[in-house]
Amino acid sequence: MKSIHLKEISFSIIANIAKGIGHPHRLELLELVSQGSKSVEALAKEARMSFANTSQHLQRLKQLKLVTTKRQFTTVYYSIADASIPLLIKMLHQTAFNLSADFKHTLLAYQKEAKVKTITMDELASKDYLMIDVRPTEEYQFGHRAEAINIPHTKLSSSMNKLDKQKLIVAYCRGELCSYADKVVEVLTKVGYNAVRLKDIIMTKSA
């Protein structure tokens, strides 16, 4: 095989993967399934896309082998196909942030407007804190930071009494575009907790 042939085949395949994530809907769907197996219905609802459209995009992701499926009776569960995909997407976020003044500005403006303090893992190093994962419990079970407890944002009201007001509460969710943590921090701050949002999220599979 000539090397020019290898190059052409390879670039074609690699570019096709990039093209596959080159649509906002598919990117969002991939980020959602990175957090755990989900049904088409759940994905459509979470991403606020029409059912047929969601299914179409999922077929495209499946064709590219970015996702895998598992049917349980009538329900098909979609999962991330490879551990490198979330890393790829994270890198994509980083590059977009570096390149796009619009994106950077929009993100920073939103954070300022939301009046939610953020903190990095480095900044946390010398502090005493409680870390809470505000995603749905299935996503927590799929993988979470070892030190985090799960308080789904939908159950904040009934769970917040468990929290120590003397401690710094650090909330995280799916990624920088997920607003659950913002909402939780806002509510907790209002009732007197010292709450912040974790800035950089590095998800690990639970042991």
Add this chain to the structure above:
Amino acid sequence: MKSIHLKEISFSIIANIAKGIGHPHRLELLELVSQGSKSVEALAKEARMSFANTSQHLQRLKQLKLVTTKRQFTTVYYSIADASIPLLIKMLHQTAFNLSADFKHTLLAYQKEAKVKTITMDELASKDYLMIDVRPTEEYQFGHRAEAINIPHTKLSSSMNKLDKQKLIVAYCRGELCSYADKVVEVLTKVGYNAVRLKDIIMTKSA
């Protein structure tokens, strides 16, 4: 600003970056300018694309701020716009390799057929070797591994007498799809050198 709005804007911007690299020609052009500033003519020639097409794709990359330009008289030099881009592309290669049996098989089959031994940095740890960068000198000057000397593949014949036959010669070029290192290793092996190709390439800017 509503969080749903932020999400939509953000995914749109991020996905657009992915779409920008979602074409084999643009991906190749980006990999080439990652190795140093290049003119349109040089890029068209290296990538074997028509001039007009090359320019069109470069305009697209420029529009997405993936590349920057600098005009010197009549010649426009294209450069990589951000250090995260080569890392993103490398991650993309990795994901494609993991997902695509075709890609993996094609790459491994080519390497087997080329009869070129490869070696990793880890495997080199305990060995005595000479590392050679076989890219054009401008690319070497732009950035290279600190321990490498530059022997452009086009100047192998006149330079190989400088090499010690007692030492292991480790060649590298632009990335896994660049065949210059394969050719150099083939030639050196034929005339009695102990030559291999470096498997994983991690480029650093020269200090």
Add this chain to the structure above:
DNA sequence: TAAATATTCAAGTATTCAATTGAATACTAT
């Protein structure tokens, strides 16, 4: 001002992509 060199732009054509609508399929329970 004109020529040379390098590059970009514009338009046409063909192809691919995305969303919607509606039909078809897969599976279980009755």
Add this chain to the structure above:
DNA sequence: ATAGTATTCAATTGAATACTTGAATATTTA
């Protein structure tokens, strides 16, 4: 066999993309 639930497929329409051809532009030199 039929109904219910969930999902996928197919076709259409309109938008977006890619390549080619040829014109236009940018810059320097003479």
